[in-house]
Amino acid sequence: MDGKWSWVKAGLALGILNIVIFLSGNHLGTTTFYSQTTGYITNFFFPDWMPVSSWTKGTCGGTASLSVGWQWLFVMGLFIGALVANRTSKIEVKKEEVPEMWIDRFGNKPYLRFFHAFFGGFLLLFGSRLAGGCTSSHVISGMSQMALSGIVFGMAVFAAGIPTALLLYRRGGGAR
Amino acid sequence: MSSLLAILFGICFGFILQRAGALEYKNILKTLRLIDLRIAKFMFLSVGISTVGVYSLRTMGLISLDMIKLNLVGTLLGGLIFGIGFAITGYCPGTCIGAWAEGKKDAIFVVLGGILGVLAFTIIQNDVFAVLARFDTGEKMLGDFFSINTLVLGALYSMAIGFIVYITDHIELKVKEKEPQKVQQTLPQ
Numbered sequence: 001m002d003g004k005w006s007w008v009k010a011g012l013a014l015g016i017l018n019i020v021i022f023l024s025g026n027h028l029g030t031t032t033f034y035s036q037t038t039g040y041i042t043n044f045f046f047p048d049w050m051p052v053s054s055w056t057k058g059t060c061g062g063t064a065s066l067s068v069g070w071q072w073l074f075v076m077g078l079f080i081g082a083l084v085a086n087r088t089s090k091i092e093v094k095k096e097e098v099p100e101m102w103i104d105r106f107g108n109k110p111y112l113r114f115f116h117a118f119f120g121g122f123l124l125l126f127g128s129r130l131a132g133g134c135t136s137s138h139v140i141s142g143m144s145q146m147a148l149s150g151i152v153f154g155m156a157v158f159a160a161g162i163p164t165a166l167l168l169y170r171r172g173g174g175a176r
Numbered sequence: 177m178s179s180l181l182a183i184l185f186g187i188c189f190g191f192i193l194q195r196a197g198a199l200e201y202k203n204i205l206k207t208l209r210l211i212d213l214r215i216a217k218f219m220f221l222s223v224g225i226s227t228v229g230v231y232s233l234r235t236m237g238l239i240s241l242d243m244i245k246l247n248l249v250g251t252l253l254g255g256l257i258f259g260i261g262f263a264i265t266g267y268c269p270g271t272c273i274g275a276w277a278e279g280k281k282d283a284i285f286v287v288l289g290g291i292l293g294v295l296a297f298t299i300i301q302n303d304v305f306a307v308l309a310r311f312d313t314g315e316k317m318l319g320d321f322f323s324i325n326t327l328v329l330g331a332l333y334s335m336a337i338g339f340i341v342y343i344t345d346h347i348e349l350k351v352k353e354k355e356p357q358k359v360q361q362t363l364p365q
Contacts, residue, residue: 004195004196004197005192005195005196007196007214007215007217007218007221008221010192010195010196010197010198010218010222011196011217011218011219011220011221011222011225012221012222012225013192013195013222014189014192014196014218014222015221015222015223015224015225015226015229016225016229017185017188017189017192018222018225018226018229018230019225019226019229019230019233020185021185022226022229022230022233022239023233023238023239024178024181024185025239025240026178026181026182026185027242028185028189030269030270030273031269033269033273034269034290034291034293034294035294035298037291038291038294038295038298039298041291042295050298050299054298054301055294055298057298057301057305070178070179070182071182073179073182073183073186074182074183074185074186074189075186075270075273076183076186077182077183077184077185077186077187077188077189077190078186078187078189078190078193078270078273078274078277079186079190079273079274079276079277080183080186080187080190080277081186081187081188081189081190081191081192081193081194081274082190082191082193082194082199082273082274082275082277082278083190083277083278084187084190084191085190085191085193085194085195086194086277086278086279089194089195096280097280097281097282098281098282099200099201099202099266099280099282100202101201101202101205102201102266110281113282114281114282114285115285116264116265116282117264117265117267117282117283117285117286117289118285118286118288118289118292119264119289120260120261120262120263120264120265120267120286120289121261121265121267121272121285121286121287121288121289121290121292121293122261122289122290122292122293122296123257123258123260123261123264123289123293124258124261124262124265124267124268124269124286124289124290124293125261125269125289125290125291125293125294125297126257126261126293126294126296126297127253127254127255127256127257127258127259127260127261127293128254128258128269128293129254129293129294129297129298129301130250130253130254130257130297130304131244131250131251131253131254131255131258132244132245132247132250132251132254133244134258134268134269134270135219135268135269135270136268136269136270137244138244138251138255139219139223140219140222140223140226141242142243142244143223143227144222144223144226144227144230145227145230145241145242145243145317146227146317146318146319146326146329146330146333147243147244147246147315147316147317148246148313148316148317148318148320149243149244149245149246149247149251149315149316150243150244151318152246152248152251152252152255153251153252153254153255153258154255155255156251156252156253156254156255156256156258156259157255157256157258157259157262158208158216158259159255159256159259160255160256160257160258160259160260160262160263161208161259161260161262161263162208162209162210162259162263164208164259164260164262164263164264165205165208165209165263166208166209166210168263168264169205169209
């Protein structure tokens with residue numbers, strides 16, 4: 001969009017990156033990052049509450065112990081990469097507290113948006129842990145291996161996401 | 177070496193996501209509201225391309241697969257909950273990290289909510305996994321249902337995804353051609 005890459009170019013780039021990651025013997029994923037971070041924080045304050053192995057149980061990095069591992073560093077790279085892309089972009093991305101589209105629909109209420117974001121984030125990672133992965137591991141990595149779990153997850157995400165989005169933005173409803 | 181690669185791959189991933197516009201709330205919501213499907217097309221095109229590469233390299237013995245086990249109920253339910261969160265936040269667990277890097281404040285709250293989500297699930301996971309255990313089907317993939325060469329199947333699968341993406345793009349263009357009149361009609365009010 002507007003000087004950014006077209007979806008064809010971006011899709012091609014991500015496809016190639018995904019193949020290269022496979023070649024290196026690793027797999028794309030971000031859920032484990034959340035598991036490990038949460039595990040770190042919780043174990044710091046409540047060391048005896050839960051076994052160390054419980055945090056990443058059932059995720060794509062299932063065998064990983066509580067450490068700054070591959071996936072953690074990968075997500076750190078993601079942060080740096082997005083920062084670099086943002087700073088080198090010809091088009092300045094507006095540093096917005098709240099997305100414009102959201103304001104048009106719900107009004108200029110930053111705290112309501114932050115609450116939505118927090119609640120939605122809770123659902124995102126709760127769902128990811130239940131399903132065993134998120135968009136990166138299930139769709140980008142899983143579906144490219146023709147994994148049934150990835151296909152089921154991908155379909156479910158859109159099956160729930162589309163009606164929710166349409167409902168949130170239904171005409172005439174809610175605050176304007 | 178492996179650590180360096182992780183950071184390097186992460187940087188590439190973050191860069192691509194930013195350039196694709198996947199770090200923006202409006203693009204995710206436009207896709208989910210079926211207004212502009214660029215993010216879906218971007219995702220599935222990359223899947224289609226990956227499959228050919230992954231199965232070619234696997235046939236050469238250069239890579240090994242690593243799938244997430246399918247638990248029909250767990251995966252489906254998790255995906256549905258994820259989808260609702262996806263529409264509310266306009267981010268996914270990976271893109272909110274990138275959006276945070278871009279200085280978007282709401283993305284930080286998605287990350288914080290996510291940490292609490294993981295904590296909540298981890299507390300109840302033993303009970304959940306106990307209930308879901310009987311729906312476990314292991315690492316299933318499409319090749320388990322068709323008795324043809326997986327490389328051939330991979331190629332067919334890629335073509336099918338490519339075809340779906342192409343048709344979606346085609347339909348979108350058709351709809352957009354009609355759209356301007358509609359917009360003009362509704363604007364004056």
